[in-house]
Amino acid sequence: MKVDAVTLAAILAMAAVTYATRVAGLFLVGRLQLAGRAKAAFDAIPAAVLIAVIAPSMLASGAAETLATVVTAAAATRLPLLAVVAVGVASVVALRALGL
Amino acid sequence: MQSPFREFREGLRDIAPAMIAAIPIGLLFGALCAGKGLSPAEVALMGALVFAGGAQFAAVEIWRAPAPITVLAFSTLLINLRHVLMGASLAPKMRGFTPLQRALSVYVMADENWAMSERRALERPLTVAYFAGTAILFWLNWVMSTTLGALGGSLMGDPKRLGADFAFTALFIGLVAGFWKGRATAVTVAASALASAAVYVSAGPPWHVAAGALAGIAAAYAMGGHQHGEAAR
Secondary structure, X not given: OOOOHHHHHHHHHHHHHHHHHXXXXXXXXXXXXXXXXXXXXXXXXXXXXXXXXXXXXXXXXOHHHHHHHHHHHHXXXXXXXXXXXXXXXXXXXXXXXXXX | OOOHHHHHHHHHHHHHHHHHHHHHHHHHHXXXXXXXXXXXXXHHHHHHHOOOHHHHHHHHHHOOOOOOHHHHHHHHHHHHOHXXXXXXXXXXXXXXXXXXXXXXXXXXXXXXXXXXHHHHHHHOOOOHHHHHHHHHHHHHHHHHHHHHHHHHHHHHOOHHHHOHXXXXXXXXXXXXXXXXXXXXXXXXXXXXXXXXXXXXXXXXXXXXXXXXXXXXXXXXXXXXXXXXXXXXX
């Protein structure tokens, strides 16, 4: 069971910033009054970050991945999370098999 | 007030569906980590210490050897900033908790058990036992399923053959759908996707994450205020 030193440092850094985000809310009660544009920007963070991570796979990997993205997004409007993942994986396998 | 045992059991009952759904996602996460060269012990440590699915999937996507610590920490911070609001919302409902119990509870606060606890607090006082019921086994479940995925992932071979390399793209699309709030989200998604892909092609990873995130947040800031604000809530 090997644990690389740099990997361990990365995991500890991730754990530290994550706990900081979790515990910060306890001290912000009543002090965090976001409104208007600032609130809109804060609310946008999860979607903006998640999309930024997958955009290369969605738009810069090939026609099969881009078409599978469209299929998956359509599935996401009506299916639960697990089914969305299943549809996404199945569609990319099928589109690659078609030679796209 | 009900017995702590009963409170715990009700928490566990409420979190059970999310726990079952997390198992295949955890297996997949572990397999993706194995594909990036992470050992099962490292995957177990990450699951136990970080315990944040979205941030962990983002991390494995940008992972390379040696691990880019600053980039990983920055990506994790951005994805997990929502916890600040979640914690601020839940804190006033943790009335019966000691400071230590609060500090430990937020360590295992995830989207799913946070949502269950918020719902519970609408009906009756939130107890430590109830929160523990939604959190402890949910946490253990994530650590175990990701570790098992890492143990099995090395046997799986090329994840591309099974389309598993696209699974986290699909998962994130599904997660974004869960955050959907109409046109504001559409503008955020479009700005983030275009900026990220453009930077990925021109400058290369890992800068696309920060570029896309900032573009999406800036677009939401530019849009904000014109839209339904507090009144819509």
